[in-house]
Amino acid sequence: MARLLVLTRDGATALAFLALVALIAAKLNDRPDIQHHGAFHAADGDSLVLDGERMRLDGIDAPELSQTCERQGQDWACGRQAQHTLQQLVSDNSTQCGGNERDRYDRLLVTCRNNAGSINARMVASGMAVSYGRYQQEEGQARARKLGLWAGHFEMPRDVRDQARHESSGLQRLIGGWTGWE
Template sequence: MRSGRLFRDGVATFALLGILSLLASKLNNRPEPVQTGEFYVIDGDTLSANGERLRLKGIDAPEYRQPCRRDGADWACGEEARKALVTIVKTGRPECRGGERDRYGRLLVTCVVGDVDINAALVRTGMALSYGGYAAEERIARQAKLGVWAGDFERPADYRREERGKQSAAGGPMKGLIDYISQSIGWGSHGE
């Protein structure tokens, strides 16, 4: 009798685990949210739609106020990156999809307009760097000396880190704490 109960309990446990496994796989296979419509371009790798910030996945564009150097002179590469994204977004009806969020709560998305992968296009034209994706596109831009690759530039992540350091030093420890809290809840930096 005892061995029968153990067998029954074992079968019930495996059945329950099987059902939980099926449920977990169904939840993991749900379609990613898709956003279409009007987008506001914040900077070269961040959009806004319906009050939500969307971060273009796999790329890192120069910050809006970030300068670069080309032919011995400064140029506003951050502003140009934003303009490049505005131009692409205006060419059609963009569709952005993604399910993950970054540490600032922004939805990480890959966007297309027609057959054009917007994320890839920004990297391929040198207006953004590969950040975990689009390495082939970055090689193309680098070899052709397009965008930021036409001169000297600071990686956007390094630029943001320096700017945070300058702001913290200028405002003392309290300012640094406020900046840290602001960035943690998504009010701060547009990058990363």
């Protein structure tokens, strides 16, 4: 009987300790959003800069700045158009962007809003960005209406980046082979 009481007490103590650790971990993860307000500069179709802070719109992926797409048999500068569209959306002083996580490039991952609503969602809904984990409904509507990128053929921005990295590493190997600096 005494052994059962000791086991019960020890189990309850261990459970209470684990609950305390879980609460502490949750509190540490509960970082407040970093908020920015004002007229932002669009670095490309999914990246912003304000007062030296680099930000990336969370949940979307826009064409690379140099990326071209095809529409009605013609190439068009879809990366530049995505940047232009985002710039129009964030140039209003009422724009607010907030987030509390950073990507591998140390950019703050943000969701942005202004008087007209969610800028992240509007980029996808206009067809100038694709869903990247969020905004699937907006992407489906843009795709059905053949807006922006969906009006023709394009490579997914991730594939363009992967291809550029692959070509870059191949060039580095080639130069390294010539110079012996592998």
